[in-house]
Amino acid sequence: MGSNDVPSDDAVILQLQLSKDQEKLVEALKDQQEEVKVMHRLLSEQQGELIHQQREILAQQKKMHDYMEQVKAQYNILLDTIKQMSMQNLQEELDSHREVLSEPSGPHRVQQAISLHKVDMEASVMEVGHSLVTCGRCGPEEYCDFKGGHPLCEKCTVCPAGFFLVAQCSVHADRICQDRDECLELADLCEDRQKCINTPGGFRCQGMTERDARAGMCGHDYFYNVDMDECQACAECEGQPATSSCTFTTDTACSGPSDGDNVLSLSWTGDVSLADTNGHIVNLASPGVQFHIRARDKASLASTEDGRLVMKKHGLVWLEQNLSVNHSCRSFVQVCLHMNASDGSESHYLSGVRIEQQEVRSFQGVSISAVAEVAPGYAISTSLWSANHHCNQSNGLRLYDPLPASLSLMWLSHDTGAVAMTAQAALSAHYHTNHRPSFRIASISDPYVVVLTHDGRGIRFAESGTVRFVFQQALYSMGQACVSEGFQMLAYLNRNGTAVELCRTFKPGVHYRDTSISLSGATEVGSGDTLAFEILSPAQCNVRFFSDDTGVSGLSLVWVPAASSASIYASVAQAGLPSGAVRNKPxxxxxTSPQVSQMGLSVKGSAKPNQYFVFRESGTANVALDLKLIHSCRLVKLTLLRLIDPERPGAGWEARGSRPTPLAQQVQNGTSVFFTLDCVRGRVNQVSHHTGSGVSVLWVAA
Structure with missing residues (x-):
């Protein structure tokens, strides 16, 4: 046995001592657990008492509020009584001193009496030695608000549709509106077999479909909101004529104030549909079938004639068309924007985009953009055609009819100093991984501000401003690698010899198919800055790029001086990415771009941080979203919604009952926009927040 070994007897004794210590430790732990349980029970009882006390405090606060309202009402009555009594006393005093006016000291005595009366009146409504802090004199539709610590005149709340008035707006209190409970007030709602659920400004019927809504189930003065899946009260145009009345599925459209001659920017929205086809394609051979354009608003800016959009003002226009197509044509179908001059001297394509053939027939969303200089009488049209004769005898063309307007227009006055440019991509065939396109200018309103670089691969700006651009490229891809990896298009801004990536977009790949890839964005530029593009494709994907005079491969760009414009860019945030069964998720x-004073994302601490794009100044906004996601949904809907003043404390749309409405480009003070994602019959597996997902916004002063 070594010198460090422990004798066996001592080892046994040591083990016994250790086991006894362990038993004591276990007993001590059990005692501590009992104490913790007792403390937890006491804490739960204290929490219950605190909750009970909080409820009592809230009840007392409500009673105090009601008592204060009664005091205010009694105070107003007392004040009116004092004023009437004082006027009677003054009249009696004047009558009693008429005889004194003939005496030398008479006027002085009457002046003393009137001065004494004024002092008595002031002392009757305020304490001596204390100043009364008020708002001064508010307008007829304003009240004095003391909530912020300092009195401030605020606009009285206007009760929205679906709400009724509880209390009128007074000097010291705002107007009180109460939601109307249609489920209790109206009989036979949702039929007996369905359950009615009250919502702010409307109601919801469980199991109700759009077909039921078109049959009039919502009832009189209500319409069915497809995005919200509920019946909502029709809006009322207060002091303004209605451009379109309320229908079973659309709300009332009210005309805004008349546009003056000094406005810098305006917006216009309209619907696009295939006219008189009944789902059958008559002839898609070039020039194809013309879409029918129907106006929604701004009759002073443009009108519709024979399905075309006819301009009424001089200026620059930025056009956006969004549509979803389901077709059985072999190869591809092509959507084009076309413009005709009023005298017929000028007629050309503005832009074009190709929609590929899918292995499995489904709706494919596509956006087409263009910019042009217009004058009164200029007509803009949009059409659809196919180069394949098999498609001309087919009846497999369908358009998805969304609730928001499918055609929008942003008009800029020449007084803004804006410049419009279109450039055509050079005809080329490439089989390389990366491709940097070169351009040649097709049209430009001011060649001094916007020019091409010496190699034609970039656009240089001579002055500072804000740029809105869209680059659309037609291509034909061959190889399975094209399908598995897809394509990416990038935009770079070169400043002082350093290239910075502005934004990028992702396009799923196709095999032996014609398709188009497009990228849109907005950015601030300085004097000498250069804008360039690059297309990335998989290494083993053979790609052929096309260009022709229909604008199928080209760049549309508008530059606005910095004095009357601003832009921001925001990428999709990593936190709160929707996944799974997504239904109208924001x-x-x-x-990622610098802050500007005209607009920005809702900040931390607001009602909905990082969800709303809040506009702080009046103007016109153009919003573009690129989203990269993996999904198995039958249909994916991305909706841009507008909300009036969601950041005002206590006046959010949840509290006031106002409803988010589909996209409207006209933006005013206190207006915000936000996006929702809707997955129909499937699930969203992944949304990218790194590349290919982001929002760019251009703002132009009104």
């Missing part, structure tokens, strides 16, 4: 963003 998207959250992270602003």
């Amino acid at each position: 998207l959250f963003f992270h602003q």
Whole structure:
């Protein structure tokens, strides 16, 4: 046995001592657990008492509020009584001193009596030695608000549709509106077999479909909101004529104030549909079938004639058309924007985009953009055609009819100093991984501000401003690697010899198919800055790029001086990415561009941080979203919604009952927009927040 070994007897004794210590430790732990349980029970009882006390405090606060309202009413009655009594006393005093006017000291005595009366009146409504802090004199539709610590005149709340008036707006209190409970007030709602659920400004019927809504189930003065899946009260145009009345599925459209001659920017929205086809394609051979354009608003800016959009003002226009197509044509179908001059001297294509043939027939969303200089009488049209004769005898063309307007227009006055440019991509065939396109200018309103670089691969700006651009490229891809990896298009801004990536977009690949890839964005530029593009394709994917005079491969760009414009860019935020069964989930963003005073994302601490794009100044906004996601949904809907003043404390749309409405480009003070994602019959597996997902916004002063 070594010198360090422990004798066996001592080892046994040591083990016994250790086991006894362990038993004591276990007993001590059990005692501590009992104490913890007792403390937890006491804590739960204290929490219950605190909750009970909080409820009592809230009840007392409500009673105090009601008592204060009664005091205010009695105070107003007392004040009116004092004023009437004081006027009677003054009249009696004047009558009693008429005889004194003939005496030398008479006027002085009457002046003393009137001065004494004024002092008595002031002392009757305020304490001596204490100043009364008020708002001064507010307008007829304003009240004095003391909530912020300092009195401030605020606009009286207007009760929205679906709400009824509880209390009128007074000098010291806002107007009180109460939601109307249609489920209790109206009989036979949702039929007996369905359950009615009251919502702010409307109601919801469980199991109700759009077909039921078109049959009039919502009832009189209500319409069915497809995005919200509920019946909502029709809006009322207060002091303004209605451009379109409320229908079973659309709300009332009210005309805004008349546009003056000094406005810098305006917007216009309309619907696009295939006219008189009844789902059958008559002839898609070039020039194809013309879409029918129907106006929604702004009759002073443009009108519709024979399915075309006819301009009424001089200026620059930025056009956006969004549509979803389901077709059985072999190869591809092509959507084009076309413009005709009023005298017929000028007629040309503005832009074009190709929609590929899918292995499995489904709706494919596509956006087409263009910019042009217009004058009164200029007509803009949009058409659809196919180069394949098999498609001309087919009846497999369908358009998805979304609730928001499918055609929008942003008009800029020449007084803004804006410049419009279109450039055509050079005809080329490439089989390389990366491709940097070169351009040649097709049209430009001011060649001094916007020019091409010496190699034609970039656009240089001579002055500072804000740029809105869209690059659309037609291509033909061959190889399975094209399908598995897809394509990416990038935009770079070169400043002082350093190239910075502005944004990028992702396009799923196709095999032996014609398709188009497009990228849109907005950015601030300085004097000498250069804008360039690059297309990335898989290494083993053979790609052939096309260009022709229909604008199928080209760049549309508008530059606006910095004095009357601003832009921001925000990528999709990593936090709160929707996945799974997504139904009208909002998207959250992270602003990566510098802050501007005209607009920005809702900040931390607001009602919905990083969800709303809040506009702080009046103007016209153009919003573009690129989203990269993996999904198995039968249909994916991305909706841009507008909300009036969601950041005002206590006046959010949940509290006031106002409803988010589909996209409207006209943006005013206190207006915000946000995006929702809707997956129909499937699930969203992944949304990218690194590349290919982001929002760019251009703002132009009104």
